[in-house]
Structure formats: C-alpha cells, structure tokens
Amino acid sequence: MNLPLFPLQMCILPNGYSKLRIFEPRYQRLVKESLKNDLGFGACMLDEDNKTLLPIGTRCNIIDFETLDDGLLGITIVGIDRFELGTYTIEKDGLKRGNVSALPAWQTLPIEAHQQKYTQILQDLLKEYPEHISQYKLDNFMDLSWVCQRWIEILPISPSEKQHCMSAKDPIPTLAMLNDVLK
Incomplete structure (x- = not known):
C-alpha cells in the first residue's frame, strides 16, 4: 500500500484520537487526498533528532475538520492500523509518500x-x-x-x-x- 506520510513528534496507534493543526501546503494536499480516498494517510514518528522517519507507523483517517481561531485548518484523526514503512519518496513540495505493509493488530485481552x-x-x-x-x-x-x-x-x-x-x-x-x- 502506498500512502502519503505525515511525520510527527508524537505517536498515534489504532483506535487512538488526536487533533492536528495543518498549515504547510504539502500537508493541506495530504488532507485533500486523504479525504478523497479510503486509505487515509500514514502517521510516522520522527527520531530523537526530528530528522528520520521511524519504521513503525499508523494508518489514520480524518474524522473531522474545522477552521481554527487563527485561521488554520484543524483535523481530528483516528488510528486505523499499524504498519511497517518500506521505501519512501519525497515529492517536489516535500510531501513524503511511502510503501507500507500492514502489521497484525494486537489481540484483545481482558484486564486482570x-x-x-x-x-x-x-x-x-x-x-x-x-x-x-x-x-x-x-x-x-x-x-x-x-x-x-x-x-x-x-x-x-x-x-x-x-x-x-x-x-x-x-x-x-x-x-x-x-x-x-x-x-
């Protein structure tokens, strides 16, 4: 599966929720693409130096959006499933697009x-x-x-x-x- 990637300093996992502020044109494009397809986008954490994409990420869907008080786009996302990132490319505007392989979901376990x-x-x-x-x-x-x-x-x-x-x-x-x- 090939997904547009959103590098983040935080992580989101399956069934987790988060809100993001979108201001860069490449991520505005990611939002538009994600709203048009069923695949969503990939959220990847950055390493400690904020330079390298880490290999385990989460495919996410946008479930809500709004115009924030400062005029920026705000989106609410939900994690769908974990993936392992393979190769990725960087497009002209800086948007990363990666080949990802889905990882199995963790089994539901009762709380003891x-x-x-x-x-x-x-x-x-x-x-x-x-x-x-x-x-x-x-x-x-x-x-x-x-x-x-x-x-x-x-x-x-x-x-x-x-x-x-x-x-x-x-x-x-x-x-x-x-x-x-x-x-």
Missing part, C-alpha cells in the same frame, strides 16, 4: 485484577481532557491491548522507546515499561 491500576490511572489522566476521553467507549478500558496503546501515546518516553513497544506483537513490552514507570 492486578492490571486494574493501569486502567484507573489512564482514566484519571484522560478526565483532564474531556474532549479527548469523550471519543472513547467505556468498554475500551476493559481491553489490555487498547489500554497499553493509549499509554504508549501519552507516556513521556523517547521515540525509540515508543517504537520498541509499537513494533511488538503484543502489549507485553509495554506492560513491562508501565510496571517500571508507575512504581
């Missing part, structure tokens, strides 16, 4: 009693952002894989640490990190 703290702390944190938490269903907080993906999005860890968790076949590496961080 000793893991309830991850859900509770996450819900408490997200309550500070009512517009954000309103995008999620209560059932989502009962799925360990979903909860771990939200933690990857918000933890203040390096892009390489996030990539390590994102590239895993399951949430186990994220759980190990959460155990260390939340002690």
